[in-house]
Amino acid sequence: MGATTLERVESFVPERSVRIEELGEHLGLRRAELGVFRKFYGLDTLRFDPGMDLFDLLLPAAKRALAALPAGRRIDRLVFAHTTQALAPADVDIAQELARRLGLVDVEAFALSHQACVSSLGAIDVAAELLRAEGKTGGYALMVTGERAFSPIVQLIPNTAIMADAASACLLTVDGDGDVVHSFVTKTLGEYAEWLALTPEQNTEFGQLYGPRLAEVILAAVAEAGCGFDDIDLVIPHNVNALAWRQTVKALEAPPEKFFLENIPKLSHCFSSDVFLNYTTLRENGRLVDGARYVLVTVGLGATFGAMVITHRTRGAGHDGPRRGGVGDRGRARDVLEREITGLTEDTRLFDDLRLDSSKVLELLMLVEMAVGITVDPDDLDIDHLRTVRSFADYVESRQAIGEGVA
Template sequence: MTSLEAVSSYLPPAIPVEELREPLGLTDQQVRRFTRLYGLERICQAPDQSEAELLLAAAGKLEALAGQEDRVRYVVRAKGLRTTAPYPVSPLQQVREALGLRHATVFSVADHGCATGLLALDVAGTLLAADPDPDALALVLAGDKTFTPFSQWVEDVSIMGEGMTALLVSANGPRDRVLGYRARIIGRDDGVIDLDPEGAREAKRIYQDVMADVIHDALADAGIGVGDLDLVLPHNVNRVSWTVAGKNLGIPQDRIFLENIAKTGHCFCADPFVNYQSARELGLLRPGGFYLMTSAGLGQSFAAAVLQH
């Protein structure tokens, strides 16, 4: 059963949203909305660090990787964005070389937006389950560099941070086992993911219902109900969306981990894993307890995973 052997994250220094007013062209009203209503006070940014440097900073904190490099059969790059570096630069290949993982199969998964991190975890688990070596491991790298102006914020929804995470995944670990996973994409026929006015209205209309459906499907896959969850580790899109979601799902607000929204911004598909590490450091995950990771991304992609600590 797919398990998290270890998780590490790297969060670059955070700056106040107010300092992004000019770079992002924010109005006074938008600054107030992001900070006072959405709870996005500070955003992780690393203007002097490349994507490869950010990923290596996260992987470098993964102590469980040291000495086990030969067991890593797969390196899976979870990308919320398709393009995060100028051609022909390949940050993933740079990371592979720096970590000494030349023997591993290396590839990226994308096109699920900020739900791609959970997709990558599922893909890693699927590959490991089929691998003849029961001791094989996968390294999943999640998070994105805000390489273009398009990637720096989603208008009136969230502001993107550059935090990164590294996950060491096994097929049969003793804890943090994935019991259920479900994903869904409600895409457009033309494949466009930009939030034009029409697309934004449709996204807002379906968001809560589809997210709830995907969460319930993942819970059913795991054989448990909402009331069995100790904690929800969401994507850090904004505080309002999770206040509404909690009410819709019947999950008390104190079981939804929202502490990082004010500290990091929305770090693409790395959010659930950043939140996992924070929750574990705070002692919020009890042995044997159930918790939920969930995300949504541009293009109306949704994902949820149920794990047991």
């Protein structure tokens, strides 16, 4: 049958970089919400160029990957993987237009988006299966992914991520000289398909199972690849946010340094491009080791979890924090809660009785931080601190004591 090999991976981001606070008004985010994205989710800057054309975003990485095509070979298929359903006018077939602009003749060009941000890994799997099904040697496919955060509705995933502009491309074949793909595993939890319509209870439920379910998919991909997690040199993840990855690291009981999270504060979440952006960053910094195994991991709204295990083969190629200040009055807390809260006791449960989700509780914590001058340490924060009014108050008092040197 032959193994899928990734012959060349390339990526591209616009030059324009903005801090998340610059997008606050554009996205309708309150100061405390931005504080949550910065402190707990680990976001800082991202690439965002509203004036850039979609094809100007997609073509640079595609052309560089295409340049690695051996002389005398041709591209049989071009697969455009994307997350957002509508990226261009209805009369524009993006995959066909990409093929035309790349000078590809008699190529089968089509798009995939069914797995949201997992679609790029899925497109590699589909393209390789089609090459194998034809049974001929020397066939190549080009996977291109990328999209623009062209609207606030697209750019903001509430309580989860702020999307950014980027593109990536991958030249692949069967039994080539590039990175070997050993496995690709996905799991879809369809009960969370209507992401923007989930109830607070469903949001909280999904947040609690996110880390364990992603850990299960990672371990399943590793097992299918015939190795153990200890044999993996590094996890190359999507850049959704740091909190989601802390949960996954905890579920795997793995050392944090085994996960490449350095691009989360630099690039934020770039749809289906994340794993390839992180791959090229590691490659350009000499951190991909010949013969080492890596796991490419991403999650798509819907909710699909995906992981792909590869072996890298080297070839010759060439802040300022949020502003602080007083909360002023109960109005901002009411904005967070979106209703008046009365009858609180020490035993009132934040999630069950007040029906808050985790993001609302974190936003309240940010308001308290700004109001009383404590410093919240995300690594020190545990779900037990947030269960009741009493445990929440105890946590705040403990952070005050640490700030005053009393702890």
